Amino acid sequence: xxxxxxxxxxxxxxxxxxxxxxxxxxxxxxxxxxxxxxxxxxxxxxxxxxxxxxxxxxxxxxxxxxxxxxxxxxxxxxxxxxxxxxxxxxxxxxxxxxxxxxxxxxxxxxxxxxxxxxxxxxxxxxxxxxxxxxxxxxxxxxxxxxxxxxxxxxxxxxxxxxxxxxxxxxxxxxxxxxxxxxxxxxxxxxxxxxx
Amino acid sequence: xxxxxxxxxxxxxxxxxxxxxxxxxxxxxxxxxxxxxxxxxxxxxxxxxxxxxxxxxxxxxxxxxxxxxxxxxxxxxxxxxxxxxxxxxxxxxxxxxxxxxxxxxxxxxxxxxxxxxxxxxxxxxxxxxxxxxxxxxxxxxxxxxxxxxxxxxxxxxxxxxxxxxxxxxxxxxxxxxxxxxxxxxxxxxxxxxxx
DNA sequence: TGCAGCATGTAATTTGTTACATGATTAA
DNA sequence: TTAATCATGTAACAAATTACATGCTGCA
Numbered sequence: 001x002x003x004x005x006x007x008x009x010x011x012x013x014x015x016x017x018x019x020x021x022x023x024x025x026x027x028x029x030x031x032x033x034x035x036x037x038x039x040x041x042x043x044x045x046x047x048x049x050x051x052x053x054x055x056x057x058x059x060x061x062x063x064x065x066x067x068x069x070x071x072x073x074x075x076x077x078x079x080x081x082x083x084x085x086x087x088x089x090x091x092x093x094x095x096x097x098x099x100x101x102x103x104x105x106x107x108x109x110x111x112x113x114x115x116x117x118x119x120x121x122x123x124x125x126x127x128x129x130x131x132x133x134x135x136x137x138x139x140x141x142x143x144x145x146x147x148x149x150x151x152x153x154x155x156x157x158x159x160x161x162x163x164x165x166x167x168x169x170x171x172x173x174x175x176x177x178x179x180x181x182x183x184x185x186x187x188x189x190x191x192x193x194x195x
Numbered sequence: 196x197x198x199x200x201x202x203x204x205x206x207x208x209x210x211x212x213x214x215x216x217x218x219x220x221x222x223x224x225x226x227x228x229x230x231x232x233x234x235x236x237x238x239x240x241x242x243x244x245x246x247x248x249x250x251x252x253x254x255x256x257x258x259x260x261x262x263x264x265x266x267x268x269x270x271x272x273x274x275x276x277x278x279x280x281x282x283x284x285x286x287x288x289x290x291x292x293x294x295x296x297x298x299x300x301x302x303x304x305x306x307x308x309x310x311x312x313x314x315x316x317x318x319x320x321x322x323x324x325x326x327x328x329x330x331x332x333x334x335x336x337x338x339x340x341x342x343x344x345x346x347x348x349x350x351x352x353x354x355x356x357x358x359x360x361x362x363x364x365x366x367x368x369x370x371x372x373x374x375x376x377x378x379x380x381x382x383x384x385x386x387x388x389x390x
Numbered sequence: 391t392g393c394a395g396c397a398t399g400t401a402a403t404t405t406g407t408t409a410c411a412t413g414a415t416t417a418a
Numbered sequence: 419t420t421a422a423t424c425a426t427g428t429a430a431c432a433a434a435t436t437a438c439a440t441g442c443t444g445c446a
Contacts, residue, residue: 001290001293001294002404002405002406003405003406006293009293009296009297009300012297012300017425017426018425018426018427019423019424019425019426028296029293029296031287032287032288032289032292032293033287033288033289033290033292033293035406036406036407036408037425037426037427038406038407038408038409038427038428039405039406039407041426041427041428042427042428045427060414060424060425061414061415062413062414062415062424062425063413063414063415063424063425063426064412064413064424064425064426064427065425065426066424066425066426067425067426079300080300083294083297083300083301083305084301084302084305086290086294088289088290088291088293088294088309089288089289089290089291090287090289090290090291090292090313090316091287091288091289091290092226092227092228092285092286092287092288093227093228093284093286093287093288094227094228094283094284094285094286095196095228095281095283095284095285095286096283096284096285097227097228097285097342097345097346098196098201098204098224098227098228098283099196099278099281099283100338100341100342100345101204101223101224101338101339101342102204102278102338103336103337103338103341104336104337104338105204105207105274105275105278106278106279107279110278110279114283118285121285141298141299142298142299142364142367142368143295143296143297143298143299143364143368144296146295146298146360146363146364147292147295147296149356149360150292150295150353150356150357150360151292153352153353153355153356154349154352154353154356156352157348157349157351157352157353158345158348158349158352160348161344161345161348161349162345165341165344165345168341169337169338169341172337173337173338197432197433197434198433198434212397212398213397213398213399214395214396214397214398230434231434231435231436232397232398232399233399233400233434233435233436233437234433234434234435236398236399236400237399237400240399255396255397255442256442256443257396257397257441257442257443258396258397258398258441258442258443259396259397259398259399259440259441260397260398261396261397261398262397262398
């Protein structure tokens with residue numbers, strides 16, 4: 001399951017352009033399957049070359065022709081097959097957690113800032129989900145509702161965990177900070193930060 | 196924050212080989228920052244070339260020399276800087292959610308199987324976290340505890356959500372399945388499944 | 391006898407991100 | 419006048435995954 005397959009799936013409900021798809025990705029998949037133009041446009045070109053999409057070019061003034069893609073019968077079958085076959089992965093790559101793992105090597109202010117930041121992002125994600133739900137209320141099928149609810153529930157749990165355990169972490173690391181400060185060698189300015 | 200940086204960070208606590216690091220990744224970062232040998236070995240080579248690590252080769256019989264890496268002072272500073280600079284991302288790519296989004300196009304049995312599978316994986320993840328905690332109880336610093344707790348809390352919430360809302364989803368899609376079956380065109384066998 | 395664990399690495403491939411390239415319209 | 423929206427794409431780059439390549443030891 002990649003961006004290509006997802007484009008095909010979205011176009012199975014209704015035809016649309018690459019630009020439209022990008023917006024769908026933003027509103028529907030933003031938090032668990034983001035995609036940029038750089039993935040979407042090539043995906044559409046590939047799918048068309050494979051005969052899974054057909055493209056109608058609608059001339060426009062002042063902007064590039066709008067290319068509206070529509071699924072072919074073969075495309076529909078291919079997508080159904082992809083859904084059937086899928087052994088769907090759930091891949092997380094969290095620099096946030098990786099950083100926090102090293103909390104004891106960080107200074108307290110920075111750590112606090114990271115935690116606050118993350119809570120804010122989670123809150124925003126929840127708001128975004130609610131917003132999408134209400135904007136699209138009329139056309140929100142069961143799968144979409146489930147997924148949106150899932151995202152909100154998980155984000156809620158994450159935010160709650162940070163709120164509950166963040167202060168504790170801050171306290172614990174501040175103490176080891178103190179210890180470390182006295183052990184500290186000389187100050188070391190101007191370090192390149194990129195490895 | 197990439198595999199390279201993380202290797203440096205892990206080696207800041209204690210020296211070790213690529214093989215050792217792989218095991219650390221498995222026990223500590225498995226669920227939010229997995230890494231294979233294919234990323235770790237090149238990372239160690241790069242870090243050594245940059246002067247952030249030093250390598251001691253310990254001859255062994257029957258197996259390749261064990262290469263034990265140790266952080267240099269420059270490496271320590273570089274890692275501290277990386278922690279300071281980081282604007283850590285939290286990236287999720289869930290084929291699972293993407294697939295579920297299209298629940299209505301799937302058959303009920305398959306959908307149920309996907310949900311059950313996911314719950315099982317989440318349960319396993321929670322078990323794995325508990326196991327790691329108890330195995331390493333003695334050397335589990337504040338950051339590690341926070342991260343482990345975070346993972347468990349979020350996985351718990353996810354499993355709970357599926358348990359609570361899965362049946363509902365199954366019911367809703369089974370109905371539209373019925374509708375769809377009557378609308379269905381001809382049977383279509385032997386479809387290539389890879390796009 | 392066979393598998394898991396120890397131990398290293400390279401190379402090809404896949405996938406996606408970021409930057410580049412262009413340019414009109416409309417609302418604040 | 420400045421930013422956002424509409425609208426398309428390519429090319430270079432980054433990063434990680436997968437497959438390949440090798441081979442001993444110890445346990446069941």
